[in-house]
Amino acid sequence: MDSDIQDKLIKAGKIAAQIRREGAVKLSKPDTSFLEVMDYCERKIIKLGGNIAWAQMAVNEIAAHYCPAEEDKSFSKEGDVIKIDIGVHIDGYIADNAMTIEVSSSDKHKDMIKAAQNALKAALKIAKPGTKLWELGEAQYSEAEALGFTTIKNLSGHTLGRYKIHSGISIPSFNNKDRTELKEDWHIAIEPFVTDGQGLIKEKGIATIFMMENEKGARSPYARKILDEIKPLNSMPFTTRWLTRKFGKGPTALGLRELQQSRIIKAYPPLVEVAGGIVTQCEHSVIVKDKPIVYTRHENDEW
Structure with a gap:
């Protein structure tokens, strides 16, 4: 791996780990x-240079893909099991990490x-070429x-x-019989989701997370404004409140609907455990080496 790329991954990972930890501390408190x-x-990622x-x-039973909209009044409550998932990139080189806390x-x-x-931890130990x-x-x-x-x-x-x-x-979290081998210098995110439920998820609820899928023109001025806003993201995710704060709720809703119907963007609704089971998650990003480089590990992480 080019040393410049590795340096960017490690820098992104250091920022992502710090923000994950800081966010988790805040979310662990009720109300x-x-x-x-x-x-x-988001502000702190930018402040730290990411x-x-x-x-x-x-x-709780939501495993992933929840991001509060501008009008969301949700607060942490005693007994909540909260996953925080932070992604940071430097010049497109991504660090992806997550952890779970209990508000209790x-x-x-x-x-x-x-x-x-x-x-x-078990997977990271064997994240080596040939595994x-x-x-x-x-x-x-x-x-x-x-x-x-x-x-x-x-x-x-x-x-x-x-x-x-x-x-x-x-990267599966069970034995799916896939004999594909890890290659040196791959960078991968390993993220087991664990549950007391059935072990499957489904989409449920209103999407607030989207990604651009196809670069083509839009008809309405609302949709064109959104396209101008998201094109610089290079197909990375965006969330509705970034748009509603700039364009308003109504124009944003109209623009997003057109872009989805035209298959220019794809919505990612919340993912919920099918039996309503509680879900926990833990995730690191790692560079595949004979001695794997876990580049999102915080000094206080025990995993």
């Missing part, structure tokens, strides 16, 4: 505004949180099962590319 924390995370890839979170002094879900951490994807999946599943839980089968980690969150290969 904390989700919107205010996500706004804080570019926002995303700042997202998910609560009872630690009711500490074993499920620990299961996700253990699953990630097969099924082996990464088996390592994660075994750790979750050991504590009485299961992994979510239709939600996986992924290879990372320049300006590409998912660059073509999925």
